[in-house]
Amino acid sequence: MIIETKSTVKAFGGTQGVYSHSSTSTGTEMTFSAFVPAHTRGETLPVLWYLSGLTCTHANVTEKGEFRAACAEHKIIFIAPDTSPRGDNVPDDPEEKYDFGFGAGHYVDATEAPWSEHYKMRSYIEAELPSLISEQFSMADMTRQSITGHSMGGHGALTIGLRNPDRFKSISAFAPIVSPINCPWGQKALSGYLGSDPSAWRDYDACALIADGARHDHILVDQGTDDSFLENELKTELLVAACDKAGVKAEIRMQNGYDHSYYFISSFMADHIAWHARHLG
C-alpha cells in the first residue's frame, strides 16, 4: 500500500500530517490526518481513532479539536479519517442535503445501489485504514487502540467499538447519535445505504448492538445540554436506557450549557484523551 504525504507540520513537539491514498474499500482517493507525538527511535505508541461528524473532513478536528497537547503529553497517535468517499464518479445525495452522501458516510458498508459501489466506510475504517496505518507508521502499536468521535462519528465510534471490543481498549464519544434507527438522520442514512429492512440496520445502532449482546467495559460519552440536535437526533437517553437494561456500565455525562460545536468538543478533548490513555496503558 502506498500513501502520499499532502503536508506535514511540526506541532507540540510532534508531527501533524495529512495523507492520501487510493482506497480499495471505497474505490476513491481517501484523505486522513495523523498526529504522531515526539518519540524515541524504536518506541511504539498507542493509536486513538477520531471519527468526524456530518459535513466534516479530516480537517475540522485537525484544526479545531485541540487534541495535540494531550496526545503529546500521553504519547498517543491521533488518526482522523474522512467521513465519506468523494469524487466526480461518486454519487452524492440527490437532494444535496448535508446528511447523506458526501460528508455523511455514517460508517456503514452500503448494500443498496448506487451507494454500494463506493460507500464502504465500515470496511474502510475497520479494516483497510488500520492495515495502512500499521504498515506505514512503524511507531504505531496496533495492539493498543482506542476510538472516539463526534455526532455521526460518535455513532461510528460506538458501533465500531462495540463490534470490536477486543481491538479497542476504550470507546468515547462527543454528542453521538446513539440510535440511528430512532432518529431522522439515521433513518434516512440506513434506509438509503442499507435498504428498507430494519433488521439490517441493527449492526449500525449502538443501542441495538447492546440490546443484542454487544458489550464493552470502558465507554465514556459527553453530551451538551444546549445541543440543538439532542432532542430529535442524538437522544442520549436511549443509550442510558440501553446500558441500564443490559447492565453495561457506561459513563454518560450531560454537560450543562454546551452545544454541538468544536467549542464543546475541544473543552473535553483533553479529558477524553487522558481517560483513553489510562486504558491504553
Place this chain on the structure above:
Amino acid sequence: MIIETKSTVKAFGGTQGVYSHSSTSTGTEMTFSAFVPAHTRGETLPVLWYLSGLTCTHANVTEKGEFRAACAEHKIIFIAPDTSPRGDNVPDDPEEKYDFGFGAGHYVDATEAPWSEHYKMRSYIEAELPSLISEQFSMADMTRQSITGHSMGGHGALTIGLRNPDRFKSISAFAPIVSPINCPWGQKALSGYLGSDPSAWRDYDACALIADGARHDHILVDQGTDDSFLENELKTELLVAACDKAGVKAEIRMQNGYDHSYYFISSFMADHIAWHARHLG
C-alpha cells in the same frame, strides 16, 4: 458605547463570544472576540490582548489558537480584535495583495490619504477598544493587562507594549515582524499609511523604539526556525541585536522546526499564557 453580541458559546467552562460595534476610530463596524473564563460574581480578571497577523480576522485565533484551556486555568480574559477596518466604503490595497489594506492594518494610525480616514488601528487598539472592554465587560480588571500577537500582530504587540509599558505587565509575540522599517511587508505598509519620511515610521518599529529608549522588563518571543518568512520579513536577529545593544533583557527563543502557522502558535500558546499569568499576578 454599544456592542452587539454576534454569538456566544460555552467553552472550557467560560464564554467565547463574538461582538461588533460601531468604531469612532475607524468609522466602520468592527468585530472582535472575547473569551471570559468562569468566575464568581464580583470577581475581576486580567486581560490578555491577542493581535492577529496578515489576512486574519478575530476568527483565526478564536478557532485555532488553543488559548481557552490556559485562559480558563489562569482566569484570564482573552480579547482578539480584527486586523483592519473593512467595508464597501473603506479603500483596499489597489493591487489587492494580502499585505496592505483589508486584513493588514499593521496597527498604525494612517496619515496618508486615502488611508487616513479609516485605517486608525493604533487608536482603535490602544484607546477605543480598551475603553469599550472596560465599559462592557464588568469583570475585566484593566489595571492588569498584557499583550501578545502573531506576525504582523506580534509587531503590533511589541510596539503597543513598548509604547505603553505601564499599561501592559508583559509583552509576548509569536513570529513577530520585529522591524518593519527593514522588511518588505513593513516598508510597503509604513510608506503607504504614513508616507515616505522614515522618521514617522519609528513609532511603529519595535527595534527603533528600543533604540530610541523604549523599555519593558518582560518580553517573550517565540520564533520557528522553519518559518518561511523568517529570513526576509521577520528577521528576529534584529530584535536580538536591538535588545543586546540597549541592555533590554528579552527572552527570544528560536523554536527548532516550527513554521509560521497556527500549529506553531498553538504549540506555545499555553506557555505564553502561563508566562503572562505570572506577570499579571
